[in-house]
Amino acid sequence: MNTTTAGAAAGATRTRKRFAILAMLFVVTTINYADRATLSIAGPALSKELGIDAVTMGYVFSAFGWSYVIAQLPGGWLLDRFGSKAVYAASILLWSIFTLLQGGISFLTASAGTAVVALFALRFLVGAAEAPSFPANGRIVAAWFPAAERGTASAIFNSAQYFATVLFAPLMGWITHGYGWPAVFVVMGLLGIAVSAIWLKTVFTPKTHPSVSQAELDHIAAGGALVNMDNANTQSRSFGEPPKLHYIKQLLGNRMLMGVYVGQYCITTLTYFFLTWFPVYLVKERGMSILNAGFVAALPAICGFAGGVLGGLISDGLLRRGWSLTVARKTPIVIGMLLSTSMIVCNYVDSAAVVVAIMSLAFFGKGLGALGWAVVSDTSPKEISGLSGALFNTFGNTAGITTPIVIGYLIKGTGSFSAALVFVAANALIAVGCYLFVVGEIKRFELRKTGA
Template structure:
């Protein structure tokens, strides 16, 4: 019997929904661990004597090793598989997060940021593999939107609590709490996660549904690494164009998880607690954007049968909305500023579909490496954006040029999806 006939004859189980819940929680912790420094920054910079330029360097330092470790992280994933790779990544990055609480100077802080970047590197390649192995193509955009909400949910609904912890117990307590929770969850992941072939919760109907929808083997024959393969991947317009687009999208995301609390406190003169309340709104908007983007993408594919329309059109629209962030330079009312920021971050949330597109186009034998290459290119934004903003703020005393930079990069990303990405289909090498 074919996979389609088995799926029709046997009612599929829904084990993939539990896997999606695990992935959502892991992604929430991933972004909470890297972003908590943004909440700690105003008080931490005073205690450690960090200027705007140095603070930008600290924000950027995570992405130096995070980007550099993407390809090795993808290779580790291809060798060890999702279960072990994700569990090790979770446990180690959470331990490093906890160690931030003991930073006594700039050198220690940079060392911990470097370690966090290395440890978190396999996360998104793992997510991409889970999408490709656990979900048929028609469900991947919605699955991406659900787990991507995790990266905003922790920031949106935890931000007031995080600012409250800073106000009452100091910035070091943030890292102790978040790191401790992550270490516990790393053990939970290893105990609970299984690939489809090993899962006892999945039935033949669900396996057939995934296979009929283009699901791939969780552990294909490993392809030996070579820089030639990296070059071959980047020579494909789908991968190169999506990587440029994700760089543009990540530039906005990096601003929100690093400089945004400082922007509210210094440029808009909101105290920490008030900043925490106001900061919730853009993250909620981004969460809504993620969910709407995934639902619209899958609906467009069902309606038109075209992955080009379903995957690319929402991302282009999201990047155009993101570019409106520069309008915050021209309004004085803080409520209007938050509205502009919310619209821009809503658009950035839609752009999480880039990971769905990569899961659709990655060569079957190089899903881990493709995810690593894609995330390497995307997270160059994490290196560039904080430093650019730090220098702009130090040189001009305002965020005017910083917001203009974010808006311009978003327009570059929209152009990449329009003119470079081309036809959306699984690449064969």
């Protein structure tokens, strides 16, 4: 009898449903970032057709960032109130519809001003719809993964941003070259709509998954996974109310969290350079065709993807070997950001091949250091993890507003990308300073549930 029970238990431990959930997070995040990057690939052809200069293009690029930031805290509250599955499904559907509609801008090209306003508005709506996505990723990882696996899990879903470029930059470049820039938005919008339906069929909370074993539930719960996060009967009613100012004040008043938040702003500056201006840099500064730029942009992205996965593996490996959570999370972040500063060297070389090699190293470093969401999963108060992740993402994605605009002015003012690369690299150095001198010990922040 004992042998049978032990055998059944051993068999149960072989279920790995959390990795299927992670696979869906990876797929959805890939689509998420591909939709963000549609304009960067279509941008050179679109801006030429509409007669848009660098500064105007910078503002259009920033439209996503404005709404993405504004909608972060409401999105985080929605996640805490209604759960990750439903809110995320609605998010995917809406941002895909707004992406699809951008293809219709081609009918407005007779009036450049109207076309620019419509494009800005639709990018704004895409940003608002995508706002809950990364806080939801963080919540789902916190619910499904024990602490010793959380760094790798967070790195994997975060590395989807690089895989999006690897897979979709060449595809979108080919579509733009062969069928025109509107086709990019149509294809990506339809793909996202299909993915939203798949999401509803495949993603569940740990407690509601139809085929998860009790042994897997016990394993992840024992390791610190918040398996009851989205269970209505276990959530405190106070956290279903609209976000209270004193919760946000507590988060902002913590030195560790503020260091993480500011560091994320700096790290995300690198992300938005690669998402918005990098393909334009290849076309206008390095003389590549749109088709070639789409394929070449995939090479640094492959390195970013490798760095992203490696950063999570290194972090969790250090943790399993007995190093503190602080050392395990900070080490890849600091090394990665230092590697990212290598992009400045591009200002001093003429060879396109060398430029791509340097950018690949910088992108590898950016991937290696992109462990912010693992840190959020480690530090967020369990009662308001959605709100905490949203605040973190608010700081980070403010860079989605500032980076495209600042780079646009730098390009117009200097006539080249040299100052822009210095600006991006300087942000990487500031991120290093935040993690070395401000963050201190990384640990879960305990929320005070009373007070004004």
